[in-house]
Every structure is written in structure tokens, then in C-alpha cells.
Amino acid sequence: MIRDQPGLPLTQAQTGVLLGQQLAGEASVFYAAEYTELDGPLDYELFTQALQATLREADALQVRIVEMDGAYRQQRIEHRPPTLAAAPAEQLSQTAFMAELFRQLQQAFNPAAGYLYEHKLYRRGAERHVWLHRAHHLLLDGYGFQLIARRVAVYYEALLSGKPLAAAAFGTLDAILEVDQAYQNSFDREDDRRYWLAELAGLQPKSLSPHPTPGIGRGRRFSGALPDAVCLSLKRRALELELSWPELLIAAFAGYLARYGYGRDTVLGLTTMLRASGAVARTPCSAMNVMPLPFRQVEELDLANAARRLRRDLARHRPHQRYRFEHLEFDLKDAGYPRGLLGxxxxxxPFEPPSRFGPCRALTHTLAAGPVEDLAAVFMARGDAIVLDLDGREENYDESTLRRHWLGITDFLAQALESCQSPDPST
Known part of the structure; x- marks a missing residue:
């Protein structure tokens, strides 16, 4: 019966994932996962009910991807409630347990069969558990993971307390497709394409690898929380300068790349959620995009003025951020631009996952964020802390090089915060 469905179009984000997967040649590169440590008494049955109810409300996840008449389409499938039997893992060392999580990450999804997500629960102690959530990027991006986690936390709390819970305000698959198709058929799309080609004209990529090889792959990771003193200084400076701490972080990373990178021009690919408002903001799905962010002569500015320029540039760029970076990369190639401009x-x-599930304290970690072209710096708020995951494509970075850059970025940020002056309004 399902096979007789005419099928629905893919969103441009989904089409981009399929295209990237074909270029990468390895499907698991496009699998994302996070795991949440739960410390405290956990009611397995109620936690399972909370997860099942959440997934039932997320209709955009209940699809499969098939080829029909030479094109990919998606078809709706019935919700299949997951079961969570807590797998015993008390005897595993942390190293062995992490190896188990990575083995689970690489278990294949079959887009044609659907159910491109999986949830597992591990028992690490009497009142210590780990919830693993993995999914294909065809279904979920990083913010989509957060929407699922938050709703599970709310459901679980309601079930524990016996209080009624209103239906979720998740957007629907139909609403997502309507928004996506409206943009693809609009004049804005062509205007945005022309804008980026003009904005990036003549630029060359800069990388922290002296000899970056082109391609798409899974990143090698070095991760850690920024020093407390750096986090405190970052947030204090942001208040003093009337800037946001993400603006200071982005400007500092651009300054580090400008000073220590190889190549001519500082251009970043800035991950954007594309969830400012409407149905997409409320829907667990894959919607994120990568927006070009060129920084010219950033090394000549102190951090405050670089961040002020960034704010003005973002205001100019954001109206054009819906144009898919996969299309833009092909446009750049056709126009003779070098590959890797957004690498x-x-x-x-700045959004945080739930810190509690009922009486359980919760701490969420990213296990895999998806593909990397060259290097990806991911800054995540975790309570008062900020965690930096530095993912470098294995062909371009070894572990010691990533560690050196992680420390270098941290030191550069600390020094830039210390030395930045009040912004010059004329800059």
C-alpha cells in the first residue's frame, strides 16, 4: 500500500544531503548522533512512553526516501513506537563504552525502508544511564535533535507528575514542504544566487591545513570546554560592548584563521538554522544551511571592531541565507571559483539541551555532527560553560594538529578579549 503512494517532493536540504552522500561515497558520514548522560532515578517505562509520544507527534520523521521515475521522493510511513530496554554497560570502561557508541553510530540506515532514526538506552550504574539518539541527516539537523530532546523532557516530567500535557506545537511535513517549495519557486531564489556570486567574486579559500585535499568525510575530533576564565571574560566583554558572545566568538575565529591559515582570503561557512519563525522553527527536521561569511582585512581589526563589522555584514547577508550552499558550490565551480571556499x-x-529529565540531571554530548569538508569549529553552550568541538577532515588534520589549533584558538580568544578596545563607530 505504501509503495503505491505518489510520493512527496524532497526539501532542498534533503536533496543536498543525498547529493553530498553520493559525493562522499560513505553513507554514515551523514549520520548524526548525540548521547545524554542521565544521573538519578530513571523510570524506564515512563521514559519510553515520553519518547514514543514525542516521535508520534513528529510526523516529518515518519518517511522513507525512494526513487520514482528517475527522481527521489519521500513517502509517509506508519509510526513505529521504539522500545527502550536498558542495555547493561556497567562493566565497560569509558573507552570501551565510547567504542560501543561509535559502533552504533555506524550501523546502516536504509532510506528506502524508512525509520531513519534510532534510540538506545544503556545502564551504566544503579542511577546512571546514557540515552543514545542517532539519525540520518535526511531527517534531523542539530536543532532538530534539540526539539526532540526538549519535548521528551517535558513529556517525562508530565508523566511523572501525573499532570496533563497539551499537544506539541510541532510543525508538520506538509507545512515544511510548502515553505520550501514557495522559496524554490520564488524570484528571491535567483536574486540570492546572484547576490552570493557577486559577494564572493575573486575570493580564494583559506584553510588551517597547508595542503587541504578536496572532498567530504567524517571529521576527526578534539573537544573540550573553554577555560572558565575565558567564558567569563567573553560574556562580560559582550555586555560591555553591547554585542552577543556568539558575535565575538565568530569574529575571533575569523581572526585566528586570518593569522594562522594558509591561502589568500578569510571566508567562513557559517551554519544557519533557518528557523527564525513559522512552521520550520517548530519542526524536528533537517533545515540548516551554510551561509558564506567573507572577512576582508579582519587581521587589521581588534576583536570589538571585527565583531561590529560582523554584525553589519550579517544584517546584509541574512536576507539571502536561504540559498542552499550545495547549489552555491556548484554555481561557484561553474563560474571558475576554487573548490573549498566554504570548507x-x-x-x-547558544541554545542548550535539557539539563534535567525529571529528577535526573542531564548532560548531552555530540557524538557526530555530520560531514566535514575541511574543518568545522562548533561552539556549544552548556550551562555556564562553552564547549568547543573541533572537527577536522582526517585527510587534512591529525590529532596533534587539531589539539594544537584547539589550544591556539582558545589562547587567541583570551588575548583578543583582553586587548580589545571600545569599538570605533566609523569602522
Whole structure:
């Protein structure tokens, strides 16, 4: 019966994932996952009910991807409630447990069969558990993971307390497709394409690798929380300068790339959620994009003035951020631009996952964020802390090089915060 469905179009984000997967040649590169440590008494049955109810409300996840008449389409499938039997993992060392999570990450999804997500629960102690959530990027991006986690936390709390819970305000698959098709058929799309080609004219990519090889792959990671003193200084400076701390972080990373990178021009790929308002803001789905962010002569500015310029540039760029970076990369190639112009990426995630699930304290970690072209710096708010995940494509960065750059970025940020002056309004 399902096979007789005419099928629905893919969103441009989904089409981009399929295209990237074909270029990468390895499907698991486009699998994303996070795991949440739950410390405290956990009611398995109620937690499972909360997860099942959340997934039932997220109709955009209940699809499969098929080829029909030479094109990819998506078809609706019935919701299949997951079961969470807590797998015993008390005897595993942390190293062995992480190896188990990475093995799970690489278990294949079959887009034609659907159910491109999976949830597992591990028991690490009497009152210590780990919830693993993995999904294909065809279904979920980073913010989509957060929407699922938040709703599960709310459901679980309601079930524990016995209080009624209003239906979720998740957007629907139909609403997502309507928004996506409206943009693809609009005059804005062509205007945005022309804008970016003009904005990037003549630029050459800069990388922290002296000899970056083109391609798409899974990143090698070095991760850690920024020093407390740096986080405190960052947030204090942001208040003093009337800037946001993400603006300071992006400007500092651009300054580091300008000073220590190889190549001619500082251009970042800035991850954008494309969830400012409407149905997309409320829907667990894959919607994120990568917006070009050229920085000219950023090394000549102190951090405050670089961040002020960034704010003005973002105001100018944002109306054009819906144009898909996969299309833009092909446009740039056709126009004779060098490959890898958006290969150095930055993603600042100021939103936080739930810190509690009922009586359980919760701490969420990213296991895999998806593909990397060259290098991706991901800054994530975690309570008062800010975690920096530095993912470098394995062909371009070894572990010691990533560690050196992680420390270098941290030191550069600390020094830039210390030395930045009040902004010059004329800059």
C-alpha cells in the first residue's frame, strides 16, 4: 500500500544531503548522533512512553526516501513506537563504552525502508544511564535533535507528575514542504544566487591545513570546554560592548584563521538554522544551511571592531541565507571559483539541551555532527560553560594538529578579549 503512494517532493536540504552522500561515497558520514548522560532515578517505562509520544507527534520523521521515475521522493510511513530496554554497560570502561557508541553510530540506515532514526538506552550504574539518539541527516539537523530532546523532557516530567500535557506545537511535513517549495519557486531564489556570486567574486579559500585535499568525510575530533576564565571574560566583554558572545566568538575565529591559515582570503561557512519563525522553527527536521561569511582585512581589526563589522555584514547577508550552499558550490565551480571556499566552517549553538529529565540531571554530548569538508569549529553552550568541538577532515588534520589549533584558538580568544578596545563607530 505504501509503495503505491505518489510520493512527496524532497526539501532542498534533503536533496543536498543525498547529493553530498553520493559525493562522499560513505553513507554514515551523514549520520548524526548525540548521547545524554542521565544521573538519578530513571523510570524506564515512563521514559519510553515520553519518547514514543514525542516521535508520534513528529510526523516529518515518519518517511522513507525512494526513487520514482528517475527522481527521489519521500513517502509517509506508519509510526513505529521504539522500545527502550536498558542495555547493561556497567562493566565497560569509558573507552570501551565510547567504542560501543561509535559502533552504533555506524550501523546502516536504509532510506528506502524508512525509520531513519534510532534510540538506545544503556545502564551504566544503579542511577546512571546514557540515552543514545542517532539519525540520518535526511531527517534531523542539530536543532532538530534539540526539539526532540526538549519535548521528551517535558513529556517525562508530565508523566511523572501525573499532570496533563497539551499537544506539541510541532510543525508538520506538509507545512515544511510548502515553505520550501514557495522559496524554490520564488524570484528571491535567483536574486540570492546572484547576490552570493557577486559577494564572493575573486575570493580564494583559506584553510588551517597547508595542503587541504578536496572532498567530504567524517571529521576527526578534539573537544573540550573553554577555560572558565575565558567564558567569563567573553560574556562580560559582550555586555560591555553591547554585542552577543556568539558575535565575538565568530569574529575571533575569523581572526585566528586570518593569522594562522594558509591561502589568500578569510571566508567562513557559517551554519544557519533557518528557523527564525513559522512552521520550520517548530519542526524536528533537517533545515540548516551554510551561509558564506567573507572577512576582508579582519587581521587589521581588534576583536570589538571585527565583531561590529560582523554584525553589519550579517544584517546584509541574512536576507539571502536561504540559498542552499550545495547549489552555491556548484554555481561557484561553474563560474571558475576554487573548490573549498566554504570548507572552513563555524557553528555557534547558544541554545542548550535539557539539563534535567525529571529528577535526573542531564548532560548531552555530540557524538557526530555530520560531514566535514575541511574543518568545522562548533561552539556549544552548556550551562555556564562553552564547549568547543573541533572537527577536522582526517585527510587534512591529525590529532596533534587539531589539539594544537584547539589550544591556539582558545589562547587567541583570551588575548583578543583582553586587548580589545571600545569599538570605533566609523569602522
Amino acid at each position: 572552513t566552517e563555524i557553528n555557534v549553538m
